[in-house]
Amino acid sequence: QSVLTQPPSVSGAPGQRVTISCSGTSSNIGAGYDVHWYYQVPGTAPKLLISGDTNRPSGVPDRFSVSKSGTSVSLAIAGLQAEDEGDYYCQSFDSSLSAWVFGGGTKVTVL
């Protein structure tokens, strides 16, 4: 059972906008710890996609954006492309556990 909760899968047609939620608690997201998102192609290492509200590593398009509300954060992918297929993970820090924590991951499928 992951500390951060994500939907197992989301899907959309090319060009559509999809969102992935990451739900936490008052000891992680609600406590103000930054949430980071990673993209992983199966068989390869995760790569940092976006940190906090707007910090994208070089090369990550602005089609990826983040919004926050209370103890949840959502990653939005606008203009969905075939290359966006893969697994997406959220990550933060939990002060009650004194541990870095991950969501269970969301598989994005482009229809």
Added chain:
Amino acid sequence: QLQLQQSGPGLVKPSETLSLTCTVSGGSITDSTYYWGWIRQPPGKGLEWIASIDYGGRTYYNPSIKSRVTISPDTSNNQFSLRLTSVTAADTAVYYCARHPLTMILGFYWGQGTLVTVSS
């Protein structure tokens, strides 16, 4: 550019100790702005943070696995290591080493990972 290279046995017997080393290039494990850590991913499953160490050698462990884990630095070789004792099949996973900032405003930077299988 930062590079993190994991090394260690790919097969460990049940009840034995898993040992992995991460060699860092393009950065220093004594850099006061970063933690250096280990994360694992069982086949077909999600990510689990295991442990991290800071520039001063202070250690941080996942409470769920703390009793079996040791993370340690080797500053002379710019490496850090993971030891996991009394392994079972449930410890079979890809093990990643990573760097992450003390400020926590940025995320993890990952090595390429190494698969460790626990089997007799």
